[in-house]
Amino acid sequence: MSDSPDTTAAARLAVVNLVFGSMSAQVVAACVKLGVADALDGAERSVGQVAAACGTPTDTMHRLLRAATAIGLVAEPGPGRFALTEAGMLLRSTGPGSLSAFARVFTDPVMLTAWHRLDDAVRTGRTTFEQAFGVEFFDHLKAEPELGAAFNTAMSQGTHVTAAVLPGAYDFGRFAAIADVGGGDGTLLAAILGRHENLRGVLFDTAEGSARAGDVFAAAGLAGRCEIRTGDFFGSVPGGVDAIVLKSVLHDWDDERATTILRNCREALPDDGRLLVVEPVLPEAVADVVAPVIYLSDLNMLVNLGGKERTRDEFEVLLRGAGFAVEDVVPLPPSGFCLVEAVAA
């Protein structure tokens, strides 16, 4: 290992930046909660104008905007004058590609409290969410409807990139009907049905998870082709379809519970049906093709839900245990996700 002053200083800075990373995330959170990105919108404004629009004192807003500038959300074209960068634009509450709900949810104490016990989770292999909140993650969301609604929007915002690429990456046109199980607000299903006018869809989720799906389908002109069914995927999932999509569902659960969901899918599908799992697929060794955020997501599953991100081998074993065989794994760039296509074994 080199100990030249330059590399030592760079290594120290790298560690300090990592340690301060959670504070950077709180700068993002404060910008969203105070409406800073909406106040700046597409224009250059003085710190006084932003402070007035957000209802804060000027000096503390100036300090927030300086930090937001230092971490790349905002630029300071002239002293005390600020404008959003391309990244900062994504924190506006609406507009193309908005990540405001995503930022709000993933910086919330409900998401982060269990992270403070990551060491315990690594030691025991068990989620630390229940230690802090007394119930499982999705049950807790039911008790906090505002956060639950933000979670659903955050999932939809996180699904945007996959929804843009998946419908063109797989031939959904061969099916008459598909179900999206744990499909949230229907963002992905709407994108698939939007491309295939003869395809019917069934959106299956809890009442809370699917609360906004009706609006999403109505806005896309798909209400007539899409049915919303509520229920518990640990009990059963809707039949009468040719394929089932499971996006970002299996990674929420440990192998035993994921197997229950998969067995229910196997029971609901005809023998020539297809199971389409849409999730990141980890390589056997850490590789640059997988963004660091996927490995952080894996630990997020560990602390908050007890689930995990999986390798191809792990998917194969899991699916085999529920009566499926993996037929293909198709990467879906630039989403970081893959389509794992499985058939009855």
Ligand SMILES: C[S@@+](CC[C@H](N)C(=O)[O-])C[C@H]1O[C@@H](n2cnc3c(N)ncnc32)[C@H](O)[C@@H]1O
């Ligand atoms: C991580 S989100 C994924 C949402 C969506 N598929 C996406 O990728 O944007 C997991 C989904 O599973 C749903 N869910 C959790 N527990 C469930 C259950 N027992 N039965 C049905 N859906 C459930 C949640 O409401 C949520 O919409």
